[in-house]
Amino acid sequence: MRLFIVPSWYPHACFPFEGAFARDQALALGTLRPEWRVGLGLWNQGEGFVSPDHLRRSPRCLLRALARLSEPPRTTPLTANVFEFEHAALATSQRWNGGNRQALLAASRRNWQRASRDWGAIDVIHAHGSYPGGWVAMQLAREHRVPYVITEHMAPFPLAVYARRDGTLLPILAEPLANASAIVAVSGALARRIEQFGFPAPEVVPNVVDERFFAPAPAPPDTPRGFTFFLLGGMTARKGVSELLQALADLLPRLSELHRAGVRLRIGGDGPDLPRFRAEAQRLGLAERVSWLGMLAPERALEEFQRCDAFVLPSRAESFGIVYVEALACGKPVIATRCGGPDEVVDDTNGVLLPVGDAAALRDALAAFVVGARHFDPVRLRADALARFGRSAVVGRLERVYERVLASPVTRAVGRAD
Incomplete structure (x- = not known):
């Protein structure tokens, strides 16, 4: 051929x-x-x-x-x-x-x-x-x-x-x-x-997804205690970054002091709306909890997938969304929206699939992950991702x-x- x-x-x-x-x-x-x-x-x-x-x-x-x-x-x-x-x-x-x-x-x-x-x-x-x-x-x-x-x-x-x-x-x-x-x-x-x-x-x-590259870390990564969410995508309104920031701000007061202390959000990507998102995080009092990583080379993206506890991308529209699959291949659960492509990637066996634009549902999904109400087997997450993608x-x-x-x-x- x-x-x-x-x-x-x-x-x-x-x-x-x-x-x-x-x-x-x-x-x-x-x-x-x-x-x-x-x-x-x-x-x-x-x-x-x-x-x-x-x-x-x-x-x-x-x-x-x-x-x-x-x-x-x-x-x-x-x-x-x-x-x-x-x-x-x-x-x-x-x-x-x-x-x-x-x-x-x-x-x-x-x-x-x-x-x-x-x-x-x-x-x-x-x-x-x-x-x-x-x-x-x-x-x-x-x-x-x-x-x-x-x-x-x-x-x-x-x-x-x-x-x-x-x-x-x-x-x-x-x-x-x-x-x-x-x-x-x-x-x-x-x-x-x-x-x-x-x-x-x-x-x-x-x-x-290239399973040789996107894989769990050979040894558990040295990460701070708490819970870290990771988002990777273009910094445009379509990726739902504003909705995520608002959901996180709404969530924090509802958590116990123990759980609240360790919540972090790391965001990778660049785009025209990045300055607005950073200003929103500042206004919502999230400046100390949100890290803006900028455009990430594949190797750096892999590190973030491996270090996070869960991947979240509440997009308004996705034809597919390879980043969800990359997270799963690294053994990490996913929070996504019913916006097209993720509908066939994410379900209750590997994460949470939410309605588009539902801030309360997004807040509650974040909470369930932080307090440990949802548990996922990294080996099964990866095996399912490789079997399909x-x-x-x-x-x-x-x-x-x-x-x-x-x-x-x-x-x-x-x-x-x-």
Whole structure:
């Protein structure tokens, strides 16, 4: 199998978790299927996105992307059979220059040429995200008569920028989905939402967790007495950080002095709402209990998962939520909300699943963990997570998707004129 992956997002220096699911999946496929060749077609995703917000938040990131435009294309081996093919280009908002998608397509054609030159004919294209990755995959599939698969991750689906005022999808999102040989959704909730737009029912294949990396600490970590909650996510309103801070503030006066003394919340991540969240914590009298860790490298995130007593992320919307699975793989229980993806990850055997925006329920869930009313076996938490989201489980499901599209003659009738 020669697989060409087109991610819509990809990790980079400023945001090491952005689109990490595409790279993690590619590495899992390559490791468990050593006879395969897996290529990631990159155009500087994320780092090369031109917007006022990106320039304001991370000017050095965007400057690096501009500098890469003058550099030669790069081929970087991640393992013996997994490669990054990168030809730099800049992406923009859809509202300006059509997202510069023709430049992204041109860069992807160059990446395709190098992969084909090195390996021979590509068997399947796999895009992560209907746009821009899915749109690029559709064009490549049409040009080379190769089937393509789209895995959709978007939450909420669709984002406002991809929908008309009447709620229908813009062609740049609808056409890649309509012409794909197979549509995959990372959760059942997202699959049902996609199906509402008239597409065939997507197959559900979750994001993968690398159980070799996300694992309990070899020895019990040296942590202070008490109870530590950990949150990891983008610092935006959608992640429910404000709700968590308010719930924690409401909880503390209700606890005994013994339990109250040791309660801590550690928050990892960066984003536009971080200053507001910090101000809220100060106003609520939580400054001494909340630690703001900023953007965490994977190794630091692992340390926090291992050191915490429970992971909490009361999001308003998640298509999947790999951080919940990473916590479980480290043997830690989870507090989440019924906001899409977590509905199929979290239940009463591995944590608590709450209604979105229910401050009282969130407060009571935190209390139950702090006072020891809920107990979970770390070994069972990890075993269940690996059985559903580990590399073997996810790679097997993806392989069946690829085999099916290759076996179907319909997959060769790809696309229509743009």
